[in-house]
């Protein structure tokens with residue numbers, strides 16, 4: 001049994017420099033989908049703890065994970081088991097990946113046991129082998145439960161330690177966009193995004209163009225870029241250049257398609273029977289430069305693919321953002337509670353105690369921007385009565401998220417903000433600070449009494 005499960009077959013033909021590996025149920029489904037789509041110039045591998053799921057796949061290279069640990073069954077939603085299973089068959093993985101690979105795509109559904117646990121082990125192996133590694137992963141929707149979401153987040157953070165770049169696809173959007181579709185069909189839509197991402201990057205390298213983009217260009221843009229977003233759009237007829245750009249940037253399943261702030265763009269334009277005109281190329285580049293905010297370095301290429309007929313295709317891949325463009329992975333705004341009890345004088349009117357009226361104030365504190373006092377407003381302020389609020393227990397702080405924060409400068413700023421928020425708010429600042437956050441005042445400038 002063990003031997004049979006550990007077995008994998010190498011294809012006879014020379015292996016490609018680009019490989020795509022599906023890890024766990026979701027990852028393997030995505031790779032099965034790609035294989036059926038027939039993306040050129042790529043070797044497909046699937047690996048899973050669940051042997052039955054692999055038996056049903058026609059992908060040629062299969063690596064059984066956890067041959068003795070799980071004996072062909074799944075990892076039971078336990079990432080540690082998934083990681084252990086990958087470690088058990090590390091040498092098998094090394095054989096398939098060590099074979100002439102320069103670039104590896106790892107596809108996995110995060111949140112379960114195998115994908116979440118094994119994919120980071122595979123990513124670390126790829127780093128050990130000095131392979132340019134790109135992850136395309138899905139994050140579960142809240143409807144799948146908090147535990148899955150938390151596991152997925154941990155898996156993504158772990159992956160981020162080893163991969164060069166990562167695209168995170170939100171399964172939550174599946175529920176919103178394709179809520180009425182049967183689950184398997186809705187998942188296929190996400191698989192399609194995974195496939196488009198891999199196809200887009202792989203074909204930039206493998207399909208030769210007039211102005212050619214090669215592996216080195218892709219490496220320049222992707223290496224250690226942490227996060228990328230991408231899309232491919234097709235269009236035909238009048239205005240096809242801009243229509244294709246807009247379609248590429250409007251993929252409904254990507255969490256973000258805003259390329260503002262990107263420093264590097266790879267642009268690949270492919271024509272079918274009607275070759276792209278030089279003016280159209282200029283139009284596309286100019287519009288991307290505009291959308292990216294002028295600073296972006298655009299590497300572009302163009303080629304020909306007869307399968308497109310009268311259409312053109314535009315693939316845009318953007319990396320090197322200051323802030324993670326993926327909204328799901330942006331840090332949550334932190335709610336902090338300041339108790340004013342200690343700062344207030346004795347209440348003047350027993351019937352309407354100040355302490356109850358303004359017991360606790362919640363302030364939304366964006367971790368990105370440390371608190372800085374704003375200059376006193378010049379115009380006359382609006383004076384507002386703050387109604388009594390029920391006592392609230394201070395909320396516990398949300399855990400800071402790992403993936404998506406890159407610059408050291410930002411980390412320092414965050415640390416400063418963290419420190420600052422733990423300091424007591426000086427009494428003299430409270431008034432101004434309330435004004436800053438709520439746009440109204442509770443005290444007159446020369447008073448420390450509430451207004452009627």
Ligand SMILES: Nc1nc2c(ncn2[C@@H]2O[C@H](COP(=O)(O)OP(=O)(O)OP(=O)(O)O)[C@@H](O)[C@H]2O)c(=O)[nH]1
Nearest residue numbers: 024025026029074075077109112113114115187190
């Ligand atoms: N896009 C897509 N996502 C999927 C699919 N199947 C599962 N997922 C997502 O991936 C997450 C993990 O599920 P699986 O990949 O089946 O789990 P696993 O990694 O095999 O882990 P175990 O079953 O515990 O061994 C799920 O919570 C889903 O959000 C699929 O076919 N397509």
